[in-house]
Amino acid sequence: MGKKGLIVYYSLDGNTEYVVNKLLEKNNFDIIKLSPKKDITEKGLLKYFWGGSQVFMKKMPELNDYNKTINNYNTIIIGTPVWAGNFTPAIRSFLVKEQENLKNKKIYIFACFDGNSGKTFKKFEEFIDKNSIISTLGIKSCIKNKENNNKIIEEWIKQIII
Numbered sequence: 001m002g003k004k005g006l007i008v009y010y011s012l013d014g015n016t017e018y019v020v021n022k023l024l025e026k027n028n029f030d031i032i033k034l035s036p037k038k039d040i041t042e043k044g045l046l047k048y049f050w051g052g053s054q055v056f057m058k059k060m061p062e063l064n065d066y067n068k069t070i071n072n073y074n075t076i077i078i079g080t081p082v083w084a085g086n087f088t089p090a091i092r093s094f095l096v097k098e099q100e101n102l103k104n105k106k107i108y109i110f111a112c113f114d115g116n117s118g119k120t121f122k123k124f125e126e127f128i129d130k131n132s133i134i135s136t137l138g139i140k141s142c143i144k145n146k147e148n149n150n151k152i153i154e155e156w157i158k159q160i161i162i
């Protein structure tokens with residue numbers, strides 16, 4: 001098993017990616033950026049309707065290949081935006097694909113949102129054993145409120161043991 005941790009994330013508008021880059025300033029992680037073969041292209045309100053309906057329908061978009069083996073890592077950080085009070089469809093595809101490989105890992109989860117995190121963290125427990133989830137972090141208005149959030153992210157990463 002490698003000593004490096006792995007960050008797996010999806011980000012449509014850059015907020016989740018902003019947090020990933022903050023985490024990378026503090027520690028050396030390998031990265032998987034999940035990208036659906038067909039991603040959302042709608043703008044404005046249609047983006048919310050399309051994204052929200054994908055979540056409600058539990059869609060699992062086909063992902064572009066990522067050349068990393070989950071089993072090589074003990075510690076995995078998963079980052080997602082909150083969509084319709086839940087994690088994003090690309091994360092669902094990942095969790096379904098890797099469910100077996102995510103057993104007996106130390107999992108940390110963060111979620112970016114603008115209102116509240118809804119049921120996002122609870123929903124992960126459908127795929128990941130609750131006892132494997134070491135800690136979760138919800139971050140409101142990630143980029144817009146970055147001065148404040150930078151401190152929160154730095155505090156959080158301190159307790160991540162790889």
Ligand SMILES: Cc1cc2nc3c(=O)[nH]c(=O)nc-3n(C[C@H](O)[C@H](O)[C@H](O)COP(=O)(O)O)c2cc1C
Pocket residue numbers: 010011012013014015016017047048049050051052080081082083084085086112113114115116117118141142
């Ligand atoms: C389709 C869609 C649905 C969303 N649903 C919620 C929601 O239910 N609750 C919330 O607080 N924010 C919601 N948001 C806001 C995003 O969670 C927030 O802007 C997040 O920072 C985006 O992350 P990203 O820039 O990494 O894509 C939604 C955004 C989109 C595009």
